[in-house]
Amino acid sequence: MAQAKFLKEADLAAWLGELAKGRKVLVPQKDGDAVVFKPWHEGVKPVLDRQATESPKKAVFPASEKLFRFSYIKDPENPGKVRVELEEPEKPEPALVFGGRPCDARGFLIFDRVYDSPKTRDSYYVARREATAFVTLACPEASNTCFCHAVGSGPADTAGSDALMTPVEGGYVLEAISPKGEELLKSPLLSDAGDKLAQAERVKAQAVESLPPAPDFAGSPEALMARFDDMGFWENASAKCISCGACTYLCPTCYCFSITDEESGMKGVRMRSWDNCMSYQFTLEASGHNPRPTKAHRLKNRVGHKFSYYPLIHKGAIACCGCGRCIKSCPVSVDIREIVTMAIEAAPTAEESAQPQGAKQ
Amino acid sequence: MTEMPNLYLPEMATIIETVQETPTIKTFRLVLNNEQRMKDFHFEPGQVGQLSVFGTGEATFVINSPPTRKEYLQFSVMRAGEVTARLHSLNSGDQVGVRAPLGNWFPYEDMKGKDIVFIGGGIGMAPLRTLMLFMLDNRADYGNITLLYGARSPVDMAFQYELPEWLGREDLKTTLTIDNPAQGWEHRVGLIPNVLLEMEPSAKNSVAITCGPPIMIKFTLQALKKLGYKDEQIITTLEKRMKCGVGICGRCNIGTKYVCVDGPVFSYAQLKELPNEL
Ligand SMILES: Cc1cc2nc3c(=O)[nH]c(=O)nc-3n(C[C@H](O)[C@H](O)[C@H](O)COP(=O)(O)OP(=O)(O)OC[C@H]3O[C@@H](n4cnc5c(N)ncnc54)[C@H](O)[C@@H]3O)c2cc1C
Ligand code: SF4
Ligand code: SF4
Ligand code: FES
Numbered sequence: 001m002a003q004a005k006f007l008k009e010a011d012l013a014a015w016l017g018e019l020a021k022g023r024k025v026l027v028p029q030k031d032g033d034a035v036v037f038k039p040w041h042e043g044v045k046p047v048l049d050r051q052a053t054e055s056p057k058k059a060v061f062p063a064s065e066k067l068f069r070f071s072y073i074k075d076p077e078n079p080g081k082v083r084v085e086l087e088e089p090e091k092p093e094p095a096l097v098f099g100g101r102p103c104d105a106r107g108f109l110i111f112d113r114v115y116d117s118p119k120t121r122d123s124y125y126v127a128r129r130e131a132t133a134f135v136t137l138a139c140p141e142a143s144n145t146c147f148c149h150a151v152g153s154g155p156a157d158t159a160g161s162d163a164l165m166t167p168v169e170g171g172y173v174l175e176a177i178s179p180k181g182e183e184l185l186k187s188p189l190l191s192d193a194g195d196k197l198a199q200a201e202r203v204k205a206q207a208v209e210s211l212p213p214a215p216d217f218a219g220s221p222e223a224l225m226a227r228f229d230d231m232g233f234w235e236n237a238s239a240k241c242i243s244c245g246a247c248t249y250l251c252p253t254c255y256c257f258s259i260t261d262e263e264s265g266m267k268g269v270r271m272r273s274w275d276n277c278m279s280y281q282f283t284l285e286a287s288g289h290n291p292r293p294t295k296a297h298r299l300k301n302r303v304g305h306k307f308s309y310y311p312l313i314h315k316g317a318i319a320c321c322g323c324g325r326c327i328k329s330c331p332v333s334v335d336i337r338e339i340v341t342m343a344i345e346a347a348p349t350a351e352e353s354a355q356p357q358g359a360k361q
Numbered sequence: 362m363t364e365m366p367n368l369y370l371p372e373m374a375t376i377i378e379t380v381q382e383t384p385t386i387k388t389f390r391l392v393l394n395n396e397q398r399m400k401d402f403h404f405e406p407g408q409v410g411q412l413s414v415f416g417t418g419e420a421t422f423v424i425n426s427p428p429t430r431k432e433y434l435q436f437s438v439m440r441a442g443e444v445t446a447r448l449h450s451l452n453s454g455d456q457v458g459v460r461a462p463l464g465n466w467f468p469y470e471d472m473k474g475k476d477i478v479f480i481g482g483g484i485g486m487a488p489l490r491t492l493m494l495f496m497l498d499n500r501a502d503y504g505n506i507t508l509l510y511g512a513r514s515p516v517d518m519a520f521q522y523e524l525p526e527w528l529g530r531e532d533l534k535t536t537l538t539i540d541n542p543a544q545g546w547e548h549r550v551g552l553i554p555n556v557l558l559e560m561e562p563s564a565k566n567s568v569a570i571t572c573g574p575p576i577m578i579k580f581t582l583q584a585l586k587k588l589g590y591k592d593e594q595i596i597t598t599l600e601k602r603m604k605c606g607v608g609i610c611g612r613c614n615i616g617t618k619y620v621c622v623d624g625p626v627f628s629y630a631q632l633k634e635l636p637n638e639l
Contacts, residue, residue: 025562067370068369070415070416078455081454082455083373083414083456084456084458085369086370088367088370094496107496119608120607120608120609122368122609123365123366123367124369126365184594223374225616227637228636228637229636229637254613255609256610256611257605257609257610257611258604258610259369259418259419259604259605261415261416263415263417268415268416270369272369275604275610275612277609277611282602282612283601283613285601286420286441286442286602287574287600288574289603291601292617297638300613301373302614305614309614309616312617
C-alpha cells in the first residue's frame with residue numbers, strides 16, 4: 001500500500017472544501033426520499049451511511065450532453081447560399097466523485113471497454129473520464145440487494161477508484177490507489193493512519209460477512225444464449241415489468257444512448273442523451289418493423305447484454321457491478337439475479353442434453 | 362483533452378446534383394467541402410454513411426456510387442420519416458453533414474473468378490449498384506454477371522437513366538421485372554423469386570447477392586436454395602435502427618453482433634449463426 005492516511009470526521013467538511021478548489025465535487029445528497037449525486041458546497045453534509053439511489057454515472061456520462069452546436073449562416077452577397085458551421089463543446093471541467101461505493105466506480109470499467117477501446121474512442125467520454133477522480137467509500141455493510149461478490153467484486157474493491165475511504169471510529173482511513181489518488185491525499189488535514197489501519201481491515205472483513213449468499217453466475221453467457229428462443233421463459237420473467245426504464249437509468253453500467261437535434265431558428269445543438277433498451281421505440285425501424293416488439297424481447301436483451309453478449313465479447317467480464325439498484329428501485333420487484341439464475345438452472349446440463357436424444361450420434 | 366478524432370462530428374458536404382428517382386426515392390450526389398478529404402476519401406463497396414440535416418438529425422444510407430468512380434458520393438434516399446423527408450427538400454448547393462464510411466463491405470476479393478448474381482428489390486438495389494458497378498469497372502476479375510432487379514411498378518424503379526446502359530451491355534445480363542402488368546412495360550412481369558426460378562442461374566462457382574424488403578429476401582432465399590445455392594454462397598445486407606453507427610449506442614445488436622460495425626453485409630451462413638432477432 002503506497003500510503004494510508006486518517007481523516008477526522010470533524011475535518012471532513014474542511015477537506016471537501018480543499019478538494020472543491022478548482023474542481024466540481026459531486027457528493028451523495030438527500031433529494032426528497034432519494035439520495036443523488038450533486039455538487040458539494042459549504043454546508044452540504046454528504047449522505048454516507050447508505051447507498052445512493054442513483055449511480056454517479058452522469059459525472060462521466062451525462063444524462064444529456066451537447067455533441068456540438070450548429071448554425072446556418074446566410075451568405076450576405078447571395079442569400080440563397082447557406083453554409084453550416086459546427087462548433088465543438090469546451091473541455092470538461094475537472095471533477096471528483098466523493099463517497100460513491102466501489103460498485104459505482106467499478107461501473108466505469110464496464111464503460112471503458114466500449115467507449116475507450118483501441119478500435120473506437122469516444123472523445124467526449126474519454127475527456128470526462130480523464131478529468132474525473134473517484135474517492136470511494138468502502139461499504140461498511142451490505143444490503144440484501146447487493147451482489148457485487150457474484151460479479152468479481154466486493155465491498156472494498158478498489159478497481160476504478162483513485163482513493164478508498166473506510167469508515168473507522170472517529171473518521172476515515174484513506175488509501176491511495178492511483179497517482180491521482182496520491183495527489184488528493186496530500187492535504188495537511190490528513191494524518192498518518194497508523195494503528196487505524198488494522199481497524200479499517202476489520203471493517204472491510206465485516207462487510208464481506210454481511211453480504212447475502214452470492215448467486216452463482218458461472219455459465220451465464222451460454223445459458224442465456226440457450227434460452228434465447230424460449231419466449232415462454234422471457235414472458236414469464238418480464239410478466240410484471242411495466243417498461244418504465246428505471247432499472248436502466250439508475251444502473252451504473254447501462255450505457256446506451258440516443259442522438260437528437262434541437263433547433264431554434266437558424267441555430268441548434270445536437271444532443272446525446274441516455275436511452276433505454278426497455279422502450280419500444282429503441283429498436284423501431286423506419287419501415288415499422290421492430291425486432292424487439294414485446295417487453296419480453298426487450299428484457300431478454302437487457303439481461304442478455306449484461307450477462308451474455310458483453311461477457312462473450314469482453315473476455316468473460318459481466319456488464320453488471322452487482323449494485324442491486326435495478327432490484328431496489330424496480331416498482332414491481334423484477335430481480336435480475338433471479339432471472340439469470342433461473343436461466344442457468346433451466347438450461348439443460350451437458351448430461352441432460354446428452355441423454356434423451358443422445359443415441360443420435 | 363487527449364487529441365483524438367470526434368466520432369460524432371460530421372464533415373460538411375455540398376450537394377452538387379439530385380435526381381428524383383421515383384415518387385419516394387431521391388438521389389443525392391455530394392462532394393466533401395474539404396477538397397483534400399474528398400480526394401483521400403476511401404471506402405469499400407457496401408459501406409454506409411450517416412447523412413445529417415442539422416436540426417432534424419441523422420439517418421443511415423448506403424454509399425451507392427462505387428469507389429472506382431470518385432467525382433462524387435451518391436446516396437439514394439427513400440422517404441420514410443423525419444430525416445428522410447427533410448433530405449428530400451434539399452437541392453443542389455445545399456449543405457449536409459456526412460459521417461462515413463461506416464460498417465463492413467461486400468467480400469469482393471473472395472468473389473473473384475466467380476459468377477455473380479445480383480437480386481435487388483426496390484431501394485435494395487442501392488447497395489447492389491455499388492458492388493455491381495465496382496465489378497463492371499474491374500470486369501476481368503469476375504465471371505458472368507447477372508442482374509435481376511424488380512420493383513412494384515415501372516415508376517418505382519430507381520436508376521432508370523442507367524437501365525438502357527445496363528440492358529445494352531454485353532458483359533452484364535440484366536432482367537427487369539415488375540409485380541403486375543403495366544402499359545408500355547416490355548420486360549418481365551412477376552415477383553422476383555418466381556422470375557429467379559425461371560431464370561435458373563447456375564449455383565456452380567457462383568455467388569448470389571440479394572437485398573430488398575424482408576418478405577422478398579425470405580422468398581428469394583427459398584428460390585436460391587431450390588437452385589442449389591449453399592448458405593455460404595448467398596450474401597445479403599441487414600437493416601437495423603441506428604444512431605451512433607460505431608458500435609457504442611447499443612441499438613443495433615443481434616446478440617453479440619452489431620449491425621453497424623460487424624455488418625451490414627452478412628452471408629446467409631453468418632445470419633444462421635446469429636440469434637433469432639431479425
Ligand atoms: C445499413 C443501412 C443502410 C441503409 N441504406 C439505405 C439506403 O441506401 N437508402 C434508403 O432510403 N434507406 C436506407 N436505409 C434505411 C434508412 O436508414 C431509414 O429509412 C431512415 O433512417 C429513416 O429515417 P427517418 O429519420 O426519415 O425516419 P424516422 O423519422 O426516424 O422514422 C420514420 C418511421 O419510423 C417509425 N417510427 C419512428 N419513431 C416512431 C414512434 N415514436 N412511433 C411510431 N413509429 C415510429 C415510423 O414507421 C415512421 O414512419 C438504410 C438503413 C440501414 C440500417
Ligand atoms: S425498473 Fe422494473 S418495471 Fe421498470 S423497466 Fe426495469 S424491470 Fe421493468
Ligand atoms: S444491472 Fe442492476 S445490479 Fe447490475 S449494475 Fe445495473 S443496476 Fe446494478
Ligand atoms: S448504431 Fe449504435 S451500436 Fe450500432
